[in-house]
Amino acid sequence: MxxxxxxKAHYSVEDIEKYFQGKFGPNEMHAIEKAAIDDPFLxxxxxxxxxxxQKQETxxxxxxxxxxxxxxxxxxxxxRKVIFxxxxxxxxxxxxxxxxxxxxxxxxxxxxxxxxxSLAVSSLAKKENPDHSNADSSKTAIVLSPPSYADSAxxxxxxxxxxxxxxxxxxxxxxxxxxxxxxxxxxxxxxIASLSDKPNAGVQQQSSPRxxxxxxxxxxxxxxxxxxxxxxxYFSGKVTDKYNQPIVSAHIELKNKKINTVTDKNGNxxxxxxxxxxxxxxxxxxxxxxxxxxxLNNGAGNTIILHESKSYLPQVVVxxxxxxxxxxNQIIPQDxxxxxxxxxxxxxxxxxxxxxxxxxxxxxTVLVSFMVGKNAKLSDFTIxxxxxxxxxxxxxxLIKEGPHxxxxxxxxxxxxxxxxx
Amino acid sequence: xxxxxxxxxxxxxxxxxxxxxxxxxxxRVLATLYQPYMDMVFGVCLHYLKEREAAKDAVxxxxxxxxxxxxxxxxxxxxxxxxxxxxxxxxxxxxxxKRLQTTHLDPEHMHLTETVHLNGIxxxxxxxxxxxxCLKTLSEEQKxxxxxxxxxxxxxxxxxxxxxxxxxKVRSHIQNGRRNLKICMEEKIKxxxx
Numbered sequence: 001m002x003x004x005x006x007x008k009a010h011y012s013v014e015d016i017e018k019y020f021q022g023k024f025g026p027n028e029m030h031a032i033e034k035a036a037i038d039d040p041f042l043x044x045x046x047x048x049x050x051x052x053x054q055k056q057e058t059x060x061x062x063x064x065x066x067x068x069x070x071x072x073x074x075x076x077x078x079x080r081k082v083i084f085x086x087x088x089x090x091x092x093x094x095x096x097x098x099x100x101x102x103x104x105x106x107x108x109x110x111x112x113x114x115x116x117x118s119l120a121v122s123s124l125a126k127k128e129n130p131d132h133s134n135a136d137s138s139k140t141a142i143v144l145s146p147p148s149y150a151d152s153a154x155x156x157x158x159x160x161x162x163x164x165x166x167x168x169x170x171x172x173x174x175x176x177x178x179x180x181x182x183x184x185x186x187x188x189x190x191x192i193a194s195l196s197d198k199p200n201a202g203v204q205q206q207s208s209p210r211x212x213x214x215x216x217x218x219x220x221x222x223x224x225x226x227x228x229x230x231x232x233x234y235f236s237g238k239v240t241d242k243y244n245q246p247i248v249s250a251h252i253e254l255k256n257k258k259i260n261t262v263t264d265k266n267g268n269x270x271x272x273x274x275x276x277x278x279x280x281x282x283x284x285x286x287x288x289x290x291x292x293x294x295x296l297n298n299g300a301g302n303t304i305i306l307h308e309s310k311s312y313l314p315q316v317v318v319x320x321x322x323x324x325x326x327x328x329n330q331i332i333p334q335d336x337x338x339x340x341x342x343x344x345x346x347x348x349x350x351x352x353x354x355x356x357x358x359x360x361x362x363x364x365t366v367l368v369s370f371m372v373g374k375n376a377k378l379s380d381f382t383i384x385x386x387x388x389x390x391x392x393x394x395x396x397x398l399i400k401e402g403p404h405x406x407x408x409x410x411x412x413x414x415x416x417x418x419x420x421x
Numbered sequence: 422x423x424x425x426x427x428x429x430x431x432x433x434x435x436x437x438x439x440x441x442x443x444x445x446x447x448x449r450v451l452a453t454l455y456q457p458y459m460d461m462v463f464g465v466c467l468h469y470l471k472e473r474e475a476a477k478d479a480v481x482x483x484x485x486x487x488x489x490x491x492x493x494x495x496x497x498x499x500x501x502x503x504x505x506x507x508x509x510x511x512x513x514x515x516x517x518x519k520r521l522q523t524t525h526l527d528p529e530h531m532h533l534t535e536t537v538h539l540n541g542i543x544x545x546x547x548x549x550x551x552x553x554x555c556l557k558t559l560s561e562e563q564k565x566x567x568x569x570x571x572x573x574x575x576x577x578x579x580x581x582x583x584x585x586x587x588x589x590k591v592r593s594h595i596q597n598g599r600r601n602l603k604i605c606m607e608e609k610i611k612x613x614x615x
């Protein structure tokens with residue numbers, strides 16, 4: 001036999017089936033057997049077919065081959081690889097990809113939509129801020145409109161969803177030539193993105209704009225692509241109100257509360273942050289104003305504008321500090337408030353709280369929630385966070401006997417009060 | 422036989438088809454090469470994967486492998502090479518599916534690749550005489566069966582009837598007989614040369 005003929009004399013599945021079904025005469029059988037002895041390939045194939053025949057459906061193996069021929073035919077006419085079709089996993093992967101794309105599309109739309117609203121506000125802010133001809137290339141102006149925000153590290157998931165807040169921050173890029181508009185858009189996208197479900201630190205600064213596509217993505221104050229400046233040893237600036245009048249004795253404090261200072265009669269301050277994390281935040285507070293947050297990495301020349309807190313707007317902030325407990329001085333977004341405002345309420349709490357006498361002098365915070373009804377009736381008191389039994393009761397007593405509450409949204413709602421001991 | 426649009430039987434040899442494929446990368450050429458072997462590949466896959474659907478998928482997957490591998494590797498003997506590609510594919514598949522079934526490999530069922538070589542030897546006329554001598558060295562059973570199979574061209578079934586031995590035993594005798602003959606022949610050749 002020539003090489004060619006030898007190679008081409010393949011037995012088909014049909015032949016092998018016949019062999020096992022006894023449809024061949026002895027001579028043919030012998031021929032196959034001989035071939036199988038010499039050819040391990042054939043022998044293996046015969047074994048496979050033999051077992052398959054033993055199982056059940058005889059004669060269908062031939063159909064399998066016909067099907068395979070069709071598949072092969074189709075395969076070679078396809079333009080690209082169809083590995084996907086051969087495994088279930090391929091479909092799953094495709095579905096996941098589509099899902100991600102869909103989510104991306106939706107959130108992009110959401111961001112763009114929000115952008116339009118914020119752009120109007122930012123152009124206003126631009127006018128209000130004349131003090132930006134500073135030679136320092138890394139200046140930042142932060143404009144805050146109420147309400148204000150908590151520390152980025154502190155978000156409570158259990159509390160009601162926050163309203164959407166508008167933060168407009170404008171950053172000047174290293175190159176001063178950048179147009180403000182461009183900055184606004186990109187930074188805004190960044191900020192808006194951070195707001196939708198997690199009110200974030202008040203101030204976002206970027207040395208370079210970082211667009212985020214997912215609305216729910218948290219824009220953190222620590223800037224991983226913060227590249228340029230060497231470690232700053234001082235953080236300084238000026239605190240003013242929206243009319244550019246200096247705010248005297250405003251508190252500036254590092255998040256870890258280790259370093260703080262106050263502004264002088266010109267509203268200027270300086271913090272020595274040599275040994276501190278430059279990506280940390282500082283909080284700027286003043287009585288009657290909403291707190292502001294600023295990232296430290298901007299070094300000098302910061303101008304911080306505080307806005308008067310308007311108590312009719314829902315107060316924000318939720319604080320769960322690193323320990324998971326609510327930090328002091330933080331209030332919660334809600335649709336009800338004390339009739340005289342939060343500041344007065346706090347004063348009331350401080351004045352009237354009577355920690356249980358058998359106490360160990362515990363310090364801490366009790367978070368109480370309760371329903372405020374239409375007639376300002378309070379009910380369904382729930383201790384959300386407790387420091388001890390006596391304290392919880394005292395907290396509830398304080399609320400019950402305290403100033404009345406009013407509803408902001410006109411409907412019965414749950415209110416939250418933080419009582420510090 | 423259904424008519425296929427794109428795959429037509431070729432008068433070219435395997436080697437020629439491989440060369441043509443490597444040059445052009447044309448899948449149709451590859452399919453022309455692969456299709457005659459598909460039956461056997463299917464059979465082998467059936468043997469290892471034990472399931473028709475899986476075997477069918479494997480046949481197609483092996484084709485995909487060929488697309489790449491034939492471009493990369495030099496192949497002299499396509500049939501043998503294809504066999505090992507198919508076998509390896511099935512074994513890998515079994516391993517990854519974590520259905521590692523240990524099949525007891527009965528040596529009686531194993532067809533040694535040496536046997537290919539042996540067939541070549543057996544056909545050479547000048548060895549016939551030595552062959553006769555060696556035949557005599559075999560055990561009675563083996564000798565009988567070898568003669569029945571090779572000299573009288575009996576199929577297994579006939580041998581079964583004639584000897585009363587079951588099919589598997591017949592096969593294993595043939596295997597062992599051949600091996601012994603081969604060893605004997607090689608001895609003789611060595612001795613002759615020396």
